[in-house]
Amino acid sequence: MSQPSIPKGTRDFSPAEMAKRNYIFDTVREVYELYGFRQIETPAMENLSTLTGKYGEEGDKLLFKILNSGDYLKDIAGEELLEKNSNRLAAKLSEKGLRYDLTVPFARYVVMHRNEITFPFRRYQIQPVWRADRPQKGRYREFFQCDADIVGSDSLINEVELIQIADEVFSRLGIRVGIKLNNRKILSGIAEIIGEPDKITDITVAMDKLDKIGTEKVNEELASKGISRKAIDQLQPLILLQGSNEEKLDTLKTTLKDSETGTKGIEELGFILDKLKIAGIRSELELDLTLARGLNYYTGAIIEVKALDVQIGSITGGGRYDNLTGIFGMAGVSGVGISFGADRIFDVLNQLDLYPENSSRNTRVLFVNFGEKEEAYILPVIAGMRRANISTEIYPEPAKMKKQMAYADFNKIPYVAIVGENEMNGNKITLKNMATGEQNLLSFNDCVSTITSMSD
């Protein structure tokens, strides 16, 4: 039989990897809950009618579709089969697909459960999603998203809190980050005043290259995209925008004074920056006009978090979107959300070696097994250890001492307890510290306190 394998783009997670992943998920979860977000879960499978058409044509192709059960070919006409139109036939072969993100299922959840929830609704969700993307380094076909959203509230306090959450999560993880902010309304304002409403993407892409290629080349690129000389001139203060966030906002106020939408965006950004200053925040905040992620999606604030000490893309992003549930026929529900990229955060923590040394969930003490007599003696001792909330193992066989020690070593168990003839007679335990090699003959209670004091 050939070696078994797993589908490309998917992964197994070993105990060591799970400890690291749980450290990230637990941190995000704890902060979400500290801010009053409530967890929901949705099924891995959604009806394809829920998913299709929500992620663009490219996204539709990346949906994993579930083959219908039973005699799924029965009602398909022979000629249709012979056409071999894989795309069209998929709709007949498959009714369900795997979740592509957490946002569309959440919108579907809100619409389906509208009578059971009260707005504003603060929900978080940490679940895997699946995309039939071409697998490559750092891109997987199954990966976790960690989303928090508030729906049914227009208040900018929500944006403020989501940014505080990002700040708190990375502070707890020990990752230095910069948080970039922008506002879709400001970008719309820019397009409005230069009279090029369709060119926002071209403009932000070109402006983003300033540091690399200089003003001259940026202007050339803008011209090459069909933007008029006059518009490019108007854009100059924004291309060269520098200084503190306050200074940038002042420049924007002047430049965009004739755009109502742009002025609204500046006010919103000003409010958010102001309230973050009052609430207190550790990370650096930067108004970045070139930040345009998910442009067709966001309608207000745009948020992106980057690690300062590792070269990697954005590790968290989010923003304000209007009409989340409109796709399912429920209008007027505004939302704002944030999403942590667990896989990239995993890589950052690895690169910076920031994982805590000891996972508190790991076994703390292994009892050596010398045979049936000692086994019978130590079983109640082990039960006592566990009652003291110490994660304890007994080696299941009376194997050679060397093998049992190697097991403790391999599994990074910090203490080994040895109970042989002497210890049984004296009602004691020999406790070996695996890091230092130190051995002590201790009472049960001293054993417990030694192990406990080390774990905390």
Place this chain on the structure above:
Amino acid sequence: MSQPSIPKGTRDFSPAEMAKRNYIFDTVREVYELYGFRQIETPAMENLSTLTGKYGEEGDKLLFKILNSGDYLKDIAGEELLEKNSNRLAAKLSEKGLRYDLTVPFARYVVMHRNEITFPFRRYQIQPVWRADRPQKGRYREFFQCDADIVGSDSLINEVELIQIADEVFSRLGIRVGIKLNNRKILSGIAEIIGEPDKITDITVAMDKLDKIGTEKVNEELASKGISRKAIDQLQPLILLQGSNEEKLDTLKTTLKDSETGTKGIEELGFILDKLKIAGIRSELELDLTLARGLNYYTGAIIEVKALDVQIGSITGGGRYDNLTGIFGMAGVSGVGISFGADRIFDVLNQLDLYPENSSRNTRVLFVNFGEKEEAYILPVIAGMRRANISTEIYPEPAKMKKQMAYADFNKIPYVAIVGENEMNGNKITLKNMATGEQNLLSFNDCVSTITSMSD
């Protein structure tokens, strides 16, 4: 647009349901870790070559298959399509399927990672599985399994520990349970001495009806299954088996004395019962010869847990299986495992009303929003609350007081903090206890200690 829906047999979990589910999962996880089990996760999708043929013909039909991506029809001959053999064509349309249980993926994991793990390997895994079963009350197409297994050790201490784990989990959950034990070797021994090796299932099924239909009818049923008069006579002491576990073992020893396998099974069961007595266990243990779950699968101990105060099937089960990894070409790895049925435990806790009143993960205090001035004042106060690890929300809009209170009520937030003109001037917070209606004007520190003392 029509109302969105989810696939039949799948579920959304609301925040209230998630709190209950997490309570179960956290309890199981904590006990698994207390016993030194290490978590792994495997991908939702496995290659169909890994899954197919492992669950019998019926199981193969219940696998959810993933439609291949891209132009999946291209290489299928027209005539093959026209045959419309849904079963055979599935193998060409689909290479991947959704995980059906956690055992086969675990076996695949052990074989693939044999060089990275050290035996005995104690792993636990809490993940959803999918089965295209006909949905019905209490049976879902997506549900969670919570498995712990030890592989690479023949020691019966593993069985002892798994039973201790079941005892501990249900003790923590407050569910009174009875734990039934049997051993496949005893059943084989019975079949051996009466010379009917193929009739074990018929025998256990008939014996199981003793309480309902009486000895006479049980014997009639045995005869109707083609079991000889002589064999039925030999079975009488086992059909009428009563008394303590020790008494039952004594009867078995006599009845099965001529079967080597049966005698081995009695020894194993005796060892397990003996060691459990030494280690200490709260639940009632019952040797039950009619327990034969997964007969073709288990080779030694068979374990089943039933709730004593609710009429429901088994809520946990497990046992010893040999050669887990043999299906993937790695021989000689014995294993023993246990699996908690989260959905049934959920129902039992609901029926007995055993969920803890307050989920500690819920928001503890809501700050009322009176408008921009008060908002600016309370933002640092709220940051302080969160630094004190109190889950805190601010109502995002200055809505009517009644609406904000209703929000706290709906979300079961135990305290509401009110900071208006008076409080700002006096540097105080009015804290309202939502259960009692009591209101007190408190300093920040007194606020923190009131809320904290209530949560613990």
